[in-house]
Amino acid sequence: MEKRIYFDHAATTPVKKEVLDKMLPYFSEVFGNPNSQHAFGRDAVKAVDEARDTIARLINAKPSEIYFTSGGTESDNWALRGTAHALREKGKHLIISSIEHPAMLTTAKQLEKDGYDVTYLKVDEYGLVDPEEVRKAIRPDTIFIGVMAANNEVGTIEPIKEIAEIAREHKIMMFTDAVQAAGVLKLDVKELGVDMMSFSGHKFYGPKGVGVLYIRSGVRVDSILTGGHQERMKRGGTTNVPAIVGMAEAFRIANENMEENARYVTALRERFINGIFARVPDVKLNGHRTRRLPANADFSFKYIEGEGILFHLDLAGISVSSGSACSSGSLEPSHVLLAMGVPAETAHGSIRFTFGTDNTEEEVDYAIDVVAKTVEKLRAMSPLFKTEEGEKEYV
Amino acid sequence: MYNEKVMKVFANPKNVGEVENYDAIGTVGNATCGDIMQITLKIDNDVITDAKFKTFGCAAAIATSSTATEMIKGKTLDEALKITNKQVVEELEGLPPQKLHCSVLAEEAIKAAIEDYRKKQGA
Numbered sequence: 001m002e003k004r005i006y007f008d009h010a011a012t013t014p015v016k017k018e019v020l021d022k023m024l025p026y027f028s029e030v031f032g033n034p035n036s037q038h039a040f041g042r043d044a045v046k047a048v049d050e051a052r053d054t055i056a057r058l059i060n061a062k063p064s065e066i067y068f069t070s071g072g073t074e075s076d077n078w079a080l081r082g083t084a085h086a087l088r089e090k091g092k093h094l095i096i097s098s099i100e101h102p103a104m105l106t107t108a109k110q111l112e113k114d115g116y117d118v119t120y121l122k123v124d125e126y127g128l129v130d131p132e133e134v135r136k137a138i139r140p141d142t143i144f145i146g147v148m149a150a151n152n153e154v155g156t157i158e159p160i161k162e163i164a165e166i167a168r169e170h171k172i173m174m175f176t177d178a179v180q181a182a183g184v185l186k187l188d189v190k191e192l193g194v195d196m197m198s199f200s201g202h203k204f205y206g207p208k209g210v211g212v213l214y215i216r217s218g219v220r221v222d223s224i225l226t227g228g229h230q231e232r233m234k235r236g237g238t239t240n241v242p243a244i245v246g247m248a249e250a251f252r253i254a255n256e257n258m259e260e261n262a263r264y265v266t267a268l269r270e271r272f273i274n275g276i277f278a279r280v281p282d283v284k285l286n287g288h289r290t291r292r293l294p295a296n297a298d299f300s301f302k303y304i305e306g307e308g309i310l311f312h313l314d315l316a317g318i319s320v321s322s323g324s325a326c327s328s329g330s331l332e333p334s335h336v337l338l339a340m341g342v343p344a345e346t347a348h349g350s351i352r353f354t355f356g357t358d359n360t361e362e363e364v365d366y367a368i369d370v371v372a373k374t375v376e377k378l379r380a381m382s383p384l385f386k387t388e389e390g391e392k393e394y395v
Numbered sequence: 396m397y398n399e400k401v402m403k404v405f406a407n408p409k410n411v412g413e414v415e416n417y418d419a420i421g422t423v424g425n426a427t428c429g430d431i432m433q434i435t436l437k438i439d440n441d442v443i444t445d446a447k448f449k450t451f452g453c454a455a456a457i458a459t460s461s462t463a464t465e466m467i468k469g470k471t472l473d474e475a476l477k478i479t480n481k482q483v484v485e486e487l488e489g490l491p492p493q494k495l496h497c498s499v500l501a502e503e504a505i506k507a508a509i510e511d512y513r514k515k516q517g518a
Contacts, residue, residue: 305429307453308405315406333429345426381411381457383433383449384426 005318005363009203009295010152010180010354015246016205022249023207026242034239035229044241051248058255059197060188061214067231068244071211072179074225075198076103078213078235079175082221083144083196084111087173091141097121097129097158098339099151101177105335121147126288127156127340131163138166144173149181149197153336153352154287155296157185164193173219179203179211183254184262184293195219201243206250210243261357266294268355268364273297275368280375286337286350295356300342301349303385304378309351312374318367321352345384397454400488405454408461410447410468417447419515421507424500430456434464434504438512443467443475448504455494462486463501472509478502 006014015023026047032040034048049063056063069075084094094111096104098120108118119137121129129147138145145167150157160176167174175196178187183204189197195216202208215221215234227236254261276283282302301309306322313320332338333347342350353367379385397405417435424430430452437445446468448460463483467475480498484490490498 303451305452305456308457311402311405311454315402345429348426348429381408381449382451383422383431384451 003317005359005367007353007355007359007363007367008319008321009356010155010293010352011321012202012208013205013356014358015202015207016250016253018253019206019246019250023242023246026245030241032241034241044239047241047245048239051244054248054252055212058187058251059214060190062217064232065189065214065217067213067215067235068239069198069211069213069225069235070209070237070240071202072101072177072198072200073103075200075211075213076101076177076179077107078221078224079196079198079215080104080107080144080146081111081224083173083175084116085222086220087143091139091143092116093119093139093142094144094146095119095121095134095137095142095172096144096146097123097148099123099127099153099336100146100148101152101179104146104148104177117141123156123339125341126291127151127154127286127336128288128291129158129163131159131166134163135166138170138172142170142172144175146175146177149176149178149187149192150185150293151287151336152180153334154298154340155180155293155354156287157181157291157293160192160194167195168193180293183251184258184295186255186258189214189216196221201247201250204250204254206247207243210240210247212247262294264357265355265359268359268361269294269297271361272353272355272364272368275365276371279368279372283375284342284346286340286342293354295354297353297355299351299353300337300346301351301375302346303382304349304375306348306350308378309349309371309374312377313351313367313370316370316374318370321354322350396491397458397494398488401455401458401490404458404461404487408448408457410461410464411449412447413449414445414447419508419512421504421509421511423503423507424452426451429453430497430500432456432460432500432504434460434508436467436508436512438472441472443470443472452497452500453494455490455497456500458487459483459490459498459501460504463498463505467505472512475505476509478505 030043032044034044052063052066164174173195176194178199182199197214200211225236284300286298310322337347414435414437418438419436422433433449446464450460480502483498
């Protein structure tokens with residue numbers, strides 16, 4: 001198999017040619033530091049201002065509400081830790097969902113050590129947060145509510161607008177991690193009603209190492225990267241001009257082609273899901289059947305372990321992702337699937353397929369065939385899978 | 396993260412399945428932790444004449460199962476009991492540190508199978 005097939009677009013995406021072309025002059029020609037008070041600096045400022053305007057317009061924010069960061073992790077950290085620190089006199093209770101990205105969960109765990117109290121919201125079997133659960137979790141000392149716009153593993157789209165309304169009623173800061181949703185779903189911060197929102201450039205065919213934190217004007221968030229005068233003194237560090245230019249261009253292209261891309265990718269996903277259900281028995285589609293990201297198909301293949309599937313697909317030229325224990329080096333399977341009530345042994349056999357506009361129907365059909373054969377091969381060597389005399393044991 | 400040898404053995408493991416009319420069976424691990432290894436043996440005059448495995452687990456678990464069953468074939472029970480997880484790992488030219496527990500599982504499965512056999516023999 002010489003051809004490689006990439007079905008891991010939730011991990012990262014290739015930089016579009018037109019995005020790269022737009023970035024290139026900002027490495028060696030327009031290389032100035034926007035902080036510099038000369039012509040080189042001014043040219044760089046112009047590029048960053050344009051990028052900021054573009055992004056602000058696309059999410060219905062003001063340019064002054066857009067802060068550039070190093071990516072989703074920094075933006076998530078900033079929103080959570082920055083709010084916790086800024087509002088600590090007001091209260092020390094934080095509410096986040098149990099299926100947030102580790103950028104949120106790990107930060108929350110650290111804040112717990114610092115004396116904060118964190119409520120981790122339960123989700124239903126589809127990975128959905130119930131807004132009423134948010135309401136019930138609110139206490140007089142709650143200062144922060146954070147729920148992701150869409151989940152990175154199972155693709156479930158959360159009811160952010162409804163949750164933000166509840167947050168607003170109680171005058172609590174509402175944050176959404178939109179890393180997986182940006183460039184895929186329409187994100188209007190006014191419509192959503194969020195105070196803060198994060199996303200990252202490389203999930204929508206832009207460059208890595210760059211992201212955004214939207215902070216509504218008037219919202220108090222302390223800095224976590226302290227340094228120079230960059231980003232209106234809120235985020236130190238030399239401005240990553242080429243990456244910012246690239247992210248803005250990629251975001252513009254993704255937004256302008258959003259419906260068309262969604263249609264194309266959803267069709268590939270549905271072809272894949274239907275193909276897998278037709279060929280593979282004892283398989284479960286994780287997440288919501290319709291309320292999910294266009295690109296995402298996350299399956300649990302019973303009786304077998306995800307890493308084996310991943311490597312067999314890799315040997316056949318197909319790149320996918322596994323949230324299972326062994327690939328991450330711990331014995332715990334995906335925290336998202338466990339929170340959704342998927343039994344640990346089933347969660348171990350989970351594979352995430354995320355499609356992109358660069359994929360084709362032929363690739364999907366080839367992958368269905370390889371997956372079906374791989375699952376069969378691995379089940380033949382699984383002690384949990386017994387076919388003789390119709391006996392099927394699953395512990 | 397795996398070396399070529401491990402990937403090769405994982406992709407085409409030997410001794411997959413269950414020995415017909417096996418004389419001994421050993422199963423270790425549990426599904427919740429993501430690893431179950433079952434080894435079945437045919438034993439003739441205290442010599443292991445055939446060994447097969449069924450494994451629910453990662454690539455390292457499958458590779459160590461294959462290698463361990465290869466290593467014990469033709470050995471006496473006492474010789475097989477002396478095979479350590481370290482030897483299995485050496486045979487595979489190394490495993491990533493977080494995967495070493497898979498090789499322990501292989502050693503334990505062999506021990507469990509032989510124990511099962513000796514129990515049945517009333518020895």
